[in-house]
Amino acid sequence: MAIGGVEALDRHYSAFEGNWTVADCSADYGRLVVPHGNSEAPLYRWFHLKEAFSSRLLDRLLPDVGLSACADLSIADPFAGSGTTLLSGISACEGNGRRASVFGVERNPFIWELAQAKLQARIHGKAISGSFAAELEKIKKFYEDLNGEVFAVPSLSTLRNEKYFRPEHVQDLLRIRHAIDSGSTEATRAIFRVSLASCVEPCSRLRRDGRALRFEPSREPKFPWDVFLQRVDMVRRDLDLTDPASSSGEVFLGDARQVSSLALERDFDLILFSPPYPNNIDYTEIYKTEAWVLGCYESEAEMKAQRQRTIRSHPSVRFAQDFAYLKSGFASDVQDLVDPVVARVPLGDRYQEGRIEVITGYADDMLRVLIECREIIRSNGRLVFVVGNSLHGAGDSKYVIAADVIMGRLAEICGWRVSEVKVARMLKRRSGESAFLRESLVVLEPA
Numbered sequence: 001m002a003i004g005g006v007e008a009l010d011r012h013y014s015a016f017e018g019n020w021t022v023a024d025c026s027a028d029y030g031r032l033v034v035p036h037g038n039s040e041a042p043l044y045r046w047f048h049l050k051e052a053f054s055s056r057l058l059d060r061l062l063p064d065v066g067l068s069a070c071a072d073l074s075i076a077d078p079f080a081g082s083g084t085t086l087l088s089g090i091s092a093c094e095g096n097g098r099r100a101s102v103f104g105v106e107r108n109p110f111i112w113e114l115a116q117a118k119l120q121a122r123i124h125g126k127a128i129s130g131s132f133a134a135e136l137e138k139i140k141k142f143y144e145d146l147n148g149e150v151f152a153v154p155s156l157s158t159l160r161n162e163k164y165f166r167p168e169h170v171q172d173l174l175r176i177r178h179a180i181d182s183g184s185t186e187a188t189r190a191i192f193r194v195s196l197a198s199c200v201e202p203c204s205r206l207r208r209d210g211r212a213l214r215f216e217p218s219r220e221p222k223f224p225w226d227v228f229l230q231r232v233d234m235v236r237r238d239l240d241l242t243d244p245a246s247s248s249g250e251v252f253l254g255d256a257r258q259v260s261s262l263a264l265e266r267d268f269d270l271i272l273f274s275p276p277y278p279n280n281i282d283y284t285e286i287y288k289t290e291a292w293v294l295g296c297y298e299s300e301a302e303m304k305a306q307r308q309r310t311i312r313s314h315p316s317v318r319f320a321q322d323f324a325y326l327k328s329g330f331a332s333d334v335q336d337l338v339d340p341v342v343a344r345v346p347l348g349d350r351y352q353e354g355r356i357e358v359i360t361g362y363a364d365d366m367l368r369v370l371i372e373c374r375e376i377i378r379s380n381g382r383l384v385f386v387v388g389n390s391l392h393g394a395g396d397s398k399y400v401i402a403a404d405v406i407m408g409r410l411a412e413i414c415g416w417r418v419s420e421v422k423v424a425r426m427l428k429r430r431s432g433e434s435a436f437l438r439e440s441l442v443v444l445e446p447a
């Protein structure tokens, strides 16, 4: 039995999807749209970004979209996250004796540093292993010298809550950061800082769980310096395992909605990304303890400003009510797409405004990203995005945001053709709920 408005919206989504090839690719792609294999893979295992896709996705995808790593490739990811596209793009080309030129954009300052550290490591590999080891010795010395210093605890209340973090552990994390900032050089600092960031969760009683940090009272927090030494040992081994690449790459701290100006005249064979899904995950929140320990924010106001800069995918912050599509030539097409979804938002509850803002704000942001990407794709290039759809509301007022269909249609509106929707996973559904509850890869080519 269909629930509430779910069925009506399914018809709306089906009308767009009817023009596209939709294939069940779950056997091939089900494990590739999640971080399968990343926790064992050198470099990828430095920090677990739960929302990453697999380091093995690109190898599978390239031939499927008609691109070959037997040629030099230029590859972009405007939502670089932990850098999976960038690293795996380099490895795919280098494995065939070719070169990749990779380019990424990431908005979150900690996640950007993570991508940057891994990219540096992928490009230089064992060539920087010696200086990494020498700098570690300096860091150890600075760490010892800082013994007895008391550091100002960041104003984030989570770090001040003794149920979550022991005060001496917070001091130790800060001491390591100061030692890194004094003992490392530009070439390796991000790698050491990411090693420190990976200690934050195991040294707390918090666990990242979907949309929130959960309190785990029975967990015994580890001592930061011990964990840090284990992490840098693994990082050193990974550097030794990595042959330097002849490929090149950069990742910018910036906004995907401005990717064409950040790309500075470059154009790309492949743009591959997974944007924040419109499912309430707030990356600023989920990765806040790492960002504060690294000193990415000096005040609550800075963290709030960071939240405001992210894609409008979550209602945890009220975003500016400006919609670029209204001033574009696409306004009526976008409204035909979005209005039926907005009409399903249950009226009168306290989430109503936030929910409507997520639908219209997300569509507006994604349209901007797709317009920008259209400017920087080569004429025979491909854009692939990975996105998950989600169920919102409760009871009879449930509705699905089919981000794959919404983005596919937005892409058509701004000069792309949808070559294929590869359904990678059906998400948990109870009987009667929408067939659009799924995670997909949508393949686009310039129209």
Ligand SMILES: C[S@@+](CC[C@H](N)C(=O)[O-])C[C@H]1O[C@@H](n2cnc3c(N)ncnc32)[C@H](O)[C@@H]1O
Pocket (backbone or CB within 6 Å): 049, 051, 052, 053, 054, 078, 079, 080, 081, 082, 083, 084, 085, 105, 106, 107, 108, 111, 254, 255, 256, 257, 273, 274, 275, 276, 277, 283, 309, 310, 311
């Ligand atoms: C699903 S994750 C990407 C994961 C990535 N594919 C990987 O494998 O690690 C989406 C990313 O988009 C970033 N993001 C959010 N708003 C952004 C914006 N306006 N511009 C660029 N990146 C943004 C988030 O910080 C997050 O890292």
